[in-house]
């Protein structure tokens with residue numbers, strides 16, 4: 634029988650269709666998430682952009698990286714249907730993240746949802762939650778996003794929590810920015826996690842101004858630095874200076890190889906969340922330019 638073909642098999646009087654699947658790859662022990670030290674963290678958010686061929690192309694590109702710079706940690710967020718391919722085929726020193734996760738605390742009758750423990754079992758090391766596209770299209774509230782982050786942490790995943798303001802909010806000035814980013818998005822997270830340092834040690838904040846996502850309009854390094862500092866100062870005041878100093882805050886929004894160096898040179902930018910460019914060769918340039926930017930500090 635040929636591998637992968639469907640054939641009819643008779644059992645008594647009943648006929649079953651049996652898939653003779655090709656041999657399954659073994660699931661590697663993944664070790665892409667670095668909890669010790671404060672590595673610059675670069676995530677590739679593949680969004681809903683990849684078919685099987687594209688996933689193979691991206692994985693081949695990443696697996697071909699000769700060596701990942703010591704100061705840098707990388708993760709990828711494939712769409713849900715491609716998570717298993719990534720956890721099996723992607724090199725083990727690049728972590729895999731889901732693009733969302735459920736709030737439930739166990740396996741069960743939750744059709745269409747993804748229990749964080751299931752993602753962990755699959756080999757994921759991170760769950761990305763609260764991306765602005767989910768806040769916008771799925772109407773996810775900051776409370777729901779925070780509950781998802783807590784559910785991910787409870788199952789041993791790291792949580793990448795996205796926050797960000799719209800164009801109108803940015804134009805509203807500092808008081809509006811503070812209201813959105815701090816009083817709403819960060820406060821909801823603080824309410825869900827409390828000031829438990831061990832929980833915050835497994836959290837990454839991805840600051841992504843909504844007006845910069847997929848638009849080619851990146852925040853300038855100075856604008857990003859200023860907002861990251863605002864977030865870190867708030868964490869220092871509400872949770873504590875050690876948590877604030879250790880917290881990694883990624884910048885996201887049209888990061889490209891051409892802009893990565895200057896952004897990475899900013900003292901409060903601890904990583905990138907990359908959308909469009911994570912599907913292309915440019916992602917490799919982002920990694921090397923980030924390394925060069927870190928050396929400029």
Ligand code: PGA
Pocket residue numbers: 678841845846847848849885886887888906907908909910
């Ligand atoms: P972009 O997307 O890099 O295409 O702007 C970033 C993101 O949405 O995570």
